[in-house]
Amino acid sequence: MSSGPSLIRSVKEIPPIDYYTSGHRTCAGCGAALIYRLVTKAAGPNTILIGPTGCMYVANSHQFLTSPYAVPWYHTQLGAGGAAGIGIAAALRALMVKGKRKPEDINIIVFGGDGGFADIGFSGLSMALTYDYPRLLYLLYDNESYANTGIQASSTTPWGATTTFTPSGKVKRIGNERYKKNMALLAAAHPKIKYVATATIYPPLDLMNKVIKALNSGGPSFIHVLTPCPKGWFYAPHETYELARLAVETGMWVLWEYSEGKFKLNYKPRPRKHVKEYLRRQGRFAHLTDEEIDMIDKMVEEEWKYWLESDKLGKIILPW
């Protein structure tokens, strides 16, 4: 793959066809729904989608037997995303090898939430990343909570965020006191993994091209996508894109990719904006003091030294 797959160079080149269409009822401004559309456009028609339980299951195919998917789609259990992808990939390989189905390139994208991939389905995801099935993409849409059950903390909820399980109270004021788990680094810890990346809605072409690279990488791949969630983060629905941009520009969300063992930053904020520009726009952090926000900014500053160093070396160094 020396020449690489053909990427989308400008917005004008984005395919006009949608494979994630009307018929879903996510919240207005739902970041995860926005990326579903971009990701499926990038993947094209020869794609199978798997939806572990979560907002992208319940809100996408809810109630009136409507389906927003113009490609095959199958619900899978909350903790079964990893196994689901492997089952389908194994079936396609076996059927093709044994001459029971015509050989063809088929993409499999498992579209799992942070609860689904970082918590309950973590073991299955990790199992999947040790196999060698091509065109098998595990895409984590990270709204930083168990959103569908009414916004509960997961292991990717950031420090200081309030959720219904980690409210800010009179005695326990901070809210969530655990630090966000870095799922892309964990994915990269699987030897011989072909492609790992982080992304968000901003910039959209970055996300779409990462999907194309992942699917063409020759093995299972993982993309961790930050998807702002107006309901869980407490902001106005029209600000979703803006928040994704601020997450990147404040350095709180680091855009990187790890391809065939080589690490690369895709965006270096220069100068990096103070994290308050991102955090103060969200109700879930409203209880934090200026000092606490500063503390978060210092942590981010410290981490960035390692991200830049990793970029220079082309190798991953743990940023803490």
Next chain:
Amino acid sequence: MSAVRPVPPITIEKPVAKVWTGARAIAEAVKLADVDVIAAYPIRPYTGIMNAIAAMIADGEFQAEIIVADSEHSQFEVVKHAAATGARVFVGSSGVGLMYAYEAMLVTGLGSVPVVGVVGTRALDDPGNFGMEWTDAFTTRYFGWLISWPRDVQEALDMVLVAYRVAEDHRVLQPHFVALDGAALTHVAMPVYPPTKKQVTEFLPPYRPPYRIDPMDGPVTKAQHIAPSLIGPEQRKRIDVAMLKAKEVIIEAWKDYARYVGREYPPFIETKWMDDAEIALLSMGAYMKDIELVVSKLREKGLKIGTVRLRYLRPFPAEELVKVLSGVKAVGVIEFGFSFGSPYRTGPLYHEVATALYEADERPKLLDFLFLGGREPKPEHFIKAAEMVNELAKGKTFEKKAYWLTLRGEDI
């Protein structure tokens, strides 16, 4: 496939015996069925089956993808998705491993995905125990899986092949497992007559699900979230009807199996000495051999006793059982499962049997014999059970319904 294909009269090849353990025999059945995807996770006693399959694949004896999963949950989800994509699959587990897979098993049943597997029944933790109990398999009765229970290694092999045929039939399309009594079946070797590849190919048509999760079949959306007001009960009814239809499909399949392979079985219930029996011992699985031995001896002594062996737990052959047991005075249920705090502190097989017999015009009296905690029953326990059932028939009143005959100390 739906209807039975018309076939010319066939000459059945002379079978050649192999001495195989249950584990090896099942592996051979998987190979004969040309399974495409297998998922494995270790737990005794079923592990030997996967060991045997893995060795066959490694040696190129047959081609399949074998996935070594990270848990039973993943294991059962792997095959569910593979089967939904159009692959014939095989899976299995035992004891707490099966318990770990329950969510995945449940959605396989309620999602009508015809996965086939085995359960090597095993006592549940805590405390850890390599002995045999049935509660792992029995607790899946609600999941929409067909469940059959062979008596020996030969029948286990045959049942796996028939399971594929029944599960994949479009009138059924439900998952199916064969329950092998742990150790007593999985690890015991006996002469087995495997069918030939040709016989199996004729008996078992290729797996063709109506809608695959494959772009070739168009944009199928499967298992979307629904409004109960729209298709809630109707979706459940499909499975209820599939189980009903399964009964006719099972009868057809065993008839066809006999035709192609030359070995006959009664589809649902095997009885011995029941023509004039006044009392009976009823059970399933591998211990039937010991029970039948005991009963044959008691027959020699003039006791009018017979045996009843259920071959299927789901669908449960209730009408057939009523026919067999109507007029019998007393029946002893021999079982290895528990349901603590249940009616009369009886076991789950007793509940099934009692429910079925409630509809009989002449209901036999029942006693339950529970063999729990993995301690093996001996012939003397079955003799004791037969004696108690005989006393029950003669009018003795028992203060309890369930007796723990292998228990040391007082059976309170």
